[in-house]
Amino acid sequence: MPAAIQERPTAQTGRTPLVVRLLVLATFVVILNETLMINAIPRLMESMHVTEQAAQWVSTAFMLTMAAVIPVTGWFLQRVTTRQGYASAMGVFLAGTALCAVAPTFTILLIGRIVQAAGTAVMMPLLMTTLMTVVPERDRGKVMGNVTLAISVAPALGPAISGLILQLGSWRLLFVAVLPIAGAVTHFGLRQLTNIGEPKVSTIxxxxxxxxxxxxxxxxxxxxxxxxxxxxxxxxxxxxxxxxxxxxxxxxxxxxxxxxxLMDLRTLKHRTFALSLVLMCVAFLAMMGSMILLPLYLQNLRGLTPLQTGLLLMPGGLAMGLLGPTVGRLYDRLGSRPLIIPGSVAIVLSLAGFTQVSTSMPYWQILALHALLMVGLAATFTPIFTLGMGALPSSLYPHGSSILGTLQQVAAAVGTALVVTVMSARASDLASAGVSADAAQLSGMRLAFVVAAGLAVVTIVVAALLPNRTSGSAEGVHH
Incomplete structure (x- = not known):
């Protein structure tokens, strides 16, 4: 394997290193695809002649593949150079996108989504590991803020962007539009990227x-x-x-x-990393739960189109992303507690607000509650990623980011399953008691938001236990 070129951390300038910027851009493009298909389900059912349950698999298969592939990325990233990791991730993603665009049958489309997700699964840990290696500790919050921008704005924009593209024509356009952008990002990235650290030859x-x-x-x-x-x-x-x-x-x-x-569990002996994981999982669970419930509420009970739904929820997503860099700078200056504790409280308050949804709740209230939720998540995610990963010694960065990514997917699946199960059980109970379908579904949604708000209280408790900063590059191991 070629000797890797060591890039010097840009400690003096305090600017985001080019390698991290390129990886953030690539990660934004690949993560956008996780939620890009949500709006296309009705169109897909029509053109591919599949049921709604089958059509949902274009999103489920993506999440499944991420959960299955991410655990292997820690090992993979340790044994390849940065350029090799990037080239393989983007190459696989491009192949999957092209396959989706031309898929003649639904099965081929699903295979394309699985291939896309396998590429996406490598990008996230590659970005995290590289960032922790090249950015000095005092600048990490600011740089991690830019990463949060990519990671959180992409899924939030997915439904709105797909709503706009679907106005122009077929669901295939969603993949056709992504191809040249991903191709350009791959080409530019490979011209500019330098390798970080030395790969280690290890067996799997x-x-x-x-x-x-x-x-x-x-x-x-x-x-x-x-x-x-x-x-x-x-x-x-x-x-x-x-x-x-x-x-x-x-x-x-x-x-x-x-x-x-394959996945080094000694990372969990670092108390700050373990607590950060718990907080991240619960916050992610709450976010995914609301991302499922709100479109259902707005489209099924309020009669909005997918595009109108996307536009109503877009300000919250943009607020979350745009606040990322500011939150990062505040973290570098103040530490984690002044951000994570108010952020956790905001998450609980917004979910508590959503327990009052009705068929006549003003749209500005929905927008305001959603924005509050997203701002709370923005104040929480950036400090948590920075604090949690910063608590680990550098040799455990690939394993830490792979555990973080895997549990994120599991939390998303738990969140989705939990809110849908609670909502459906409550709605069917009421419907069998003679309550009208709309009233039963509304009551089910309220109960699902009550459960999400109750779980989110855990974030406040964990936030209170976290230290304000990590002491040194690796915090003392907690046995």
Whole structure:
């Protein structure tokens, strides 16, 4: 393997290094695709002659693949150079996008989405690991703020952008539009990127890789079936996934003795990293729950079009992204607590506000509550990523970012399954008691928001336990 060129951290300038900017841009393009298809479901059902349950798989398959592939990225990124990691991630993503654009059947479209997601799964940990390596600690908050901008604005803009593109024609345009942008980003990135650090030649434990794929993939799949109301089969699959994850954990602990785990769980001995993970999972769960419930409420009960829904929820998404860099700078100056604690309170308050939704709630109130939720998440995510990853020694960065990414996907699946299950159970109970369909669904949504708000209270508790900063580059290990 060619010797890697070491890029010097830009400590003097305090500016975001070029390598991080390029990776942020590429990550934005690939993450946009996770939510790009949400609005296209009706169009897809019509043109491919599939049911709504089947059409939902274009989003479910993406999330599933991310959950299955991310655990392997820690090992993969340690043994390739930055350029090789980038080229393979973007190459796979481009191949998947092209396949989706020309897919003659629904099965081929699903395969294309799986290929797309495999590329996306490598980009996120690559960006995180590179950032932690090249950016000095005092500038990390600001740079992580720019990363949050890419990670949070992309999914928020997905439905609005797809709503606009779908006005122009077929769902295929969604992929045709992404292809030249992703191609240009790949070309420019490969011309400018330098390698960070030295790759390490290591063997992969295939049993661990299989367990991670089956365990995390099975868990996410089982949870997605919950959302579709298939209780019997989903409980079995979730249980099997959980057992496989337990075996995976047991094997990693054993492999740590020879320093060859697929996912190094010693990261969890760092108390700040472990607490940050809990907070991130609960916050992500609340965000995904609201991203599922609000479009359902606005389209099914208020009669808005997908485009109108996207535009109503866009200000919140933009606020979250635009605040990212500001939150990052404030973190560098003030530390985490002045941001995470008010942020957690804002998340709880906005979800509590949504428990009062009705068929006549003014749209400005919905917009304001959604914006409050997104601002709360913005104040929480940037400090958490920076604080959590900063608590680890540099040798554990690839493993830390891979654990972070995997649990993010699991939290998203739990959030989606939880709110849909609570809403459906409540609505069907009321409907069988003779309540009208709309009133039953509205009551189900309110209860789902009550559950989300209750869970979000955990974020305030965890935020109070976190330190204001990490001491040094790696915080003392908590045994």
């Amino acid at each position: 434990d295939w049993a661990s890789a299989a367990m991670a794929t089956l365990g995390f993939g099975g868990l996410v799949y089982g949870l997605s079936l919950f959302g579709e109301g298939e209780l019997g089969s989903s409980i079995g699959i979730v249980a099997a996934g959980a057992v496989t994850i337990a075996l995976f954990v047991f094997r990693q602990v054993k492999l740590q003795r020879t320093d060859s785990p």
